[in-house]
Amino acid sequence: MSNAKKSPAAASVSASPCTLTNGESSNVGERTTPSDSSSPCSTSSSSGMQKHCGTSNPPTAPSPAETLLTRVADERYPARVATIAAQITAANDQPTVHTLFLEGVTALGATSAVFVSFVRDDGDLAACRFMLACDPAWARIYVQEGHFVHDPWLAYAAHHSEPIVASALNLLDNDHRRVIDLAARAGFVSAVLVPAHSGAGHSRISLLCLGSATPGYFEDAGLPRLRVSARMLALELHDWWLARIRRDLIAKARITPADLVLLQHECQGHSSKKIANEMQVSKSSINSRFQRMNAKLGVGNRRMAVQLAVEFGLILK
Template sequence: MAADCFAEKASVTALVDFTGRADYLSVAGDVIRRVPEAVDETQALALLCEATDRLGADASAFVSFIRDDVSHESYRFLLACDPTWCLEYERRCWYANDPWLAYALRHSEPARASEIPITSRQQRDAVELAMQYGFQSAAIIPAPSSGGLSRLGVLCLGSATAGFYEGDGFTIFKLAARPLAMELHEWWIARIRAELVATTRVTAEDVLLLRLERQGRSTKHIAAELDMSTSAVDSRFQRLNVKLGVPNRRSAAALAAEYGLI
């Protein structure tokens, strides 16, 4: 029954027609609870597509990024929409002019896109581009990190029907959309953490060393705790810096914390 629950989607024009169904939350939850089990981006995207449909949306995009990353190298996308939108978005380098990302940086509460202020022509252009690719009406679902991580996530759910998210049903909708955003965010963090470990070959001993550095311990204190010489501690940090591609031990510990290793 769940697989064809929204088979009549084409004839539904109001959000409340979805959220008013008795099994709305459970049907969406059946997909959301499988997100942590995704073994790669292909499976995660398939689940996002399925969840998007069950939530009543026509398109969606999930973005994971590190706060204050001016290089945009940390940005990761899952696109259950026309990829042309993302290609054009990246071509124009609209990260800094995206009001939806800006909202997610400062807020944790889901919002209708219509509630987010547009303060520049560039921001208006970014929104108008999204509207061309299935986001005539949109809901923005931030996914903040816990534990001091600055990596954030934001789920954008769109409808080709103008005003779709403006009417009744948005409160129920948020109850389903928020868990989806958070599960996708945690999935990305776990995947990026695994990638870092695989590519750098960081060991358990390295992690302990980085944890002590993050706690502000001096070389002398670390050496005493690990029963090593101070020169051995310095040598291990030098090797770690090379592994992680950072200039010093403080940066190494910060990077490890950012990726949830410590």
């Protein structure tokens, strides 16, 4: 067994507990270890996913006669969503964000929704968090049966940024169909996929899935207007998660402003000698500081420290 240290935000895992709660998750921003299996809902996979699921009552359903087009035709439609999205940045905790998420989904006109934020490492799905506005039983089955490995919606979000009606995707095999059938039973008979990307390398991605139990609800002339507002909500949720993960990483690894200066120098390709000259210290002092910082981050070298810092938005590349 390897004794190599693991980054507080980048350790590989093989257990996948799913915590369904309205409150704060105790380890948001950190992947779990195989021993972290206290949740009644757990599974093992080669990808090793972590789930944090905020759950609540599904959004209020539109009236049976209301179509998407009639919903978005209201001149107040974009303003309602914008007002909710604008509050997310200032939210201090996950329950507040989850409440705003539910309000945003209702304002958009969906009757169910999932917001999932995930990390893609070397093309593999490595970690995942959920906020739910649907039946939480769906999430338990999704995790227990390992559907994330064959989820065509996640695969689309990993490689595209354009919102799309889920029915436009080609289902390549029976595994894909099982994932979609499960989603349909959870209220996603008609669905819109709204990816959100940011950060260097685009390894940290989010996906807002809006659902309706009404067949063809989103396959409607109102879709273009919904896409604009849904993108706004998805991006604000995505940016909030990234900011929270950055704060957690800095706190857990005890990263200082001086550490960030060193990382920025390394990112720019500066040698220890050049950094030492600019900071008016010895070269050995710079090397020692890098070694201590690498240990705090749980990585083996400077290059890996910079890669981690860029991925989590601690420095700009």
